[in-house]
Amino acid sequence: MQALYAQLLVGLINGSFYALLSLGLAVIFGMLNIINFAHGAVYMMGAFAAYFLLNLGGINYWWALLLAPIIVGIFGMILERTMLQWLTGLDHLYGLLLTFGIALIVQGVFQNYFGSSGLPYAIPDQLKGGMNLGFMFLPVYRGWVVIFSLVVCIATWFLIEKTRLGAYLRAATENPTLVRAFGVNVPRMITLTYGLGVGLAALAGVLSAPINQVRPLMGADLIIVVFAVVVIGGMGSIMGSIITGFALGVIEGMTKYFYPEASNTVVFVLMVLVLLVKPTGLTGRAA
Amino acid sequence: MVETATAQAPAKTASGGNILQVRNLEAWYGESHILHGINFDVNAGEVVTLLGRNGAGKTTTLKSIMGIIGKRTGSVKFNNQDIIRTTSDKIARMGIAFCPEERGIFSSLDVRENLMLPPVVRPGGLPLEQIFDLFPNLKERLNSQGTKLSGGEQQMLAIARILRTGANFLMLDEPTEGLAPVIIQQIGHTIARLKKEGFTILLVEQNFRFASTVADRYYVVEHGKIIDGFSNAELAANMDKLHTYLGV
Numbered sequence: 001m002q003a004l005y006a007q008l009l010v011g012l013i014n015g016s017f018y019a020l021l022s023l024g025l026a027v028i029f030g031m032l033n034i035i036n037f038a039h040g041a042v043y044m045m046g047a048f049a050a051y052f053l054l055n056l057g058g059i060n061y062w063w064a065l066l067l068a069p070i071i072v073g074i075f076g077m078i079l080e081r082t083m084l085q086w087l088t089g090l091d092h093l094y095g096l097l098l099t100f101g102i103a104l105i106v107q108g109v110f111q112n113y114f115g116s117s118g119l120p121y122a123i124p125d126q127l128k129g130g131m132n133l134g135f136m137f138l139p140v141y142r143g144w145v146v147i148f149s150l151v152v153c154i155a156t157w158f159l160i161e162k163t164r165l166g167a168y169l170r171a172a173t174e175n176p177t178l179v180r181a182f183g184v185n186v187p188r189m190i191t192l193t194y195g196l197g198v199g200l201a202a203l204a205g206v207l208s209a210p211i212n213q214v215r216p217l218m219g220a221d222l223i224i225v226v227f228a229v230v231v232i233g234g235m236g237s238i239m240g241s242i243i244t245g246f247a248l249g250v251i252e253g254m255t256k257y258f259y260p261e262a263s264n265t266v267v268f269v270l271m272v273l274v275l276l277v278k279p280t281g282l283t284g285r286a287a
Numbered sequence: 288m289v290e291t292a293t294a295q296a297p298a299k300t301a302s303g304g305n306i307l308q309v310r311n312l313e314a315w316y317g318e319s320h321i322l323h324g325i326n327f328d329v330n331a332g333e334v335v336t337l338l339g340r341n342g343a344g345k346t347t348t349l350k351s352i353m354g355i356i357g358k359r360t361g362s363v364k365f366n367n368q369d370i371i372r373t374t375s376d377k378i379a380r381m382g383i384a385f386c387p388e389e390r391g392i393f394s395s396l397d398v399r400e401n402l403m404l405p406p407v408v409r410p411g412g413l414p415l416e417q418i419f420d421l422f423p424n425l426k427e428r429l430n431s432q433g434t435k436l437s438g439g440e441q442q443m444l445a446i447a448r449i450l451r452t453g454a455n456f457l458m459l460d461e462p463t464e465g466l467a468p469v470i471i472q473q474i475g476h477t478i479a480r481l482k483k484e485g486f487t488i489l490l491v492e493q494n495f496r497f498a499s500t501v502a503d504r505y506y507v508v509e510h511g512k513i514i515d516g517f518s519n520a521e522l523a524a525n526m527d528k529l530h531t532y533l534g535v
């Protein structure tokens with residue numbers, strides 16, 4: 001039983017990263033119509049930003065949670081202003097190729113300086129240790145990652161679905177020309193949206209640093225699964241990508257317990273099944 | 288048919304000075320050249336109607352003024368400021384509001400969000416009570432999804448949301464298209480009341496029977512040009528010509 005709960009926890013943690021990353025992908029896709037293949041690279045940059053902040057600036061984990069997404073978000077907004085914006089109106093394929101190229105360059109640069117091995121990032125003192133829950137031993141940091149990710153996901157959902165700013169965002173996803181003709185600076189909104197999506201990925205990177213170490217290819221490995229999650233969930237719905245993210249993490253964890261041989265492939269098997277039955281994804285709309 | 292822009296513009300009505308001046312406006316959709324030199328004026332406080340057959344270029348004219356046609360040349364002066372190179376968000380903030388032909392109600396927004404979407408661009412917009420007074424149906428449906436409304440209600444919503452913003456120059460593209468007579472009547476009353484409130488309105492209509500109940504002046508658009516213009520008082524005298532122009 002202990003092992004089952006342990007796998008459940010691992011699943012929830014992976015699910016947290018899937019949710020944060022696929023949420024950002026969905027937000028970016030809605031506004032920019034771009035499938036952001038640079039998402040894994042910016043996730044990695046988030047972890048590296050936390051690493052540099054700590055080791056070069058003496059800035060701790062808590063500040064990194066705030067600053068790393070902002071720094072990487074600004075990097076993303078510069079990418080959007082200088083490159084992505086010129087793809088407006090072109091086929092998805094161009095955005096895919098450009099962001100994929102950006103990912104390769106960014107990962108290549110980091111690999112050049114840091115190789116492929118992991119750099120350590122310590123769990124902050126306040127989150128060290130564990131709790132005995134009776135039925136299982138819960139490392140505090142892991143519990144924190146799950147809860148904090150959930151809070152961030154819900155906050156993002158609230159921002160998009162329940163606020164005035166979110167109404168601009170949803171409206172501009174449907175008809176950017178008309179929203180702009182109402183007096184909203186849509187190009188600036190698009191830039192900020194890309195910054196938000198990228199910032200969420202960077203935040204996931206910071207959260208993962210103490211668990212998975214900091215590696216140039218950490219995002220490249222993860223993003224393949226995240227794209228499968230996105231295909232399963234569909235790009236259409238914010239809540240859909242959050243739920244799908246957590247659910248697939250848990251399913252993966254459970255598979256590791258019940259049938260470990262399939263744990264690396266279960267998400268892809270589900271992806272194929274969903275594609276066969278509902279090609280737009282479970283909550284998706286046609287792109 | 289008259290030759291020059293000035294000759295096309297009938298004598299000014301009793302209302303205020305020139306608010307919109309369009310000169311030699313040309314517009315393109317990609318390679319296709321749609322407007323070939325549009326000339327007309329709108330004076331403050333007027334309701335001016337663009338008439339013309341389907342495909343004549345009426346919608347394109349409104350969109351060009353709003354700044355949402357990619358390629359456009361000539362001059363569009365709003366309150367004496369040339370806006371031909373201005374982006375649409377800035378044009379909106381100068382006080383022009385647009386109600387598109389396809390209505391543009393957002394399906395991912397409920398009625399309240401649709402209504403509150405356009406930002407206030409200047410003081411003096413209609414307060415919500417007054418908007419609900421004009422369109423009582425909307426108040427009942429605030430929590431419905433925008434596109435769940437009937438066609439008539441969607442049209443009311445599309446007009447209502449631009450009345451809040453404080454823009455006092457409204458461009459309404461075929462607001463009566465496809466609607467039942469009672470709703471057309473309600474929209475007619477609304478336009479009359481907005482005129483009384485001091486709004487200036489540029490209307491596009493195919494239904495000139497409806498237009499004649501609200502318009503001060505008319506321009507006829509054909510093949511991307513203004514080919515005629517007359518005031519409401521001259522309407523009866525121009526009826527035969529008008530039937531030929533519109534093919535009705």
Ligand SMILES: Nc1ncnc2c1ncn2[C@@H]1O[C@H](COP(=O)(O)OP(=O)(O)O)[C@@H](O)[C@H]1O
Nearest residue numbers: 316319321339340341342343344345346347348
């Ligand atoms: N998005 C577009 N792309 C290409 N041509 C268009 C587009 N919209 C309209 N047109 C063409 O421009 C001409 C004028 O259209 P429009 O301004 O909508 O006419 P109206 O509103 O008077 O019915 C028509 O011939 C129409 O086919």
Ligand SMILES: [Mg+2]
Nearest residue numbers: 345346347388
């Ligand atoms: Mg039209």
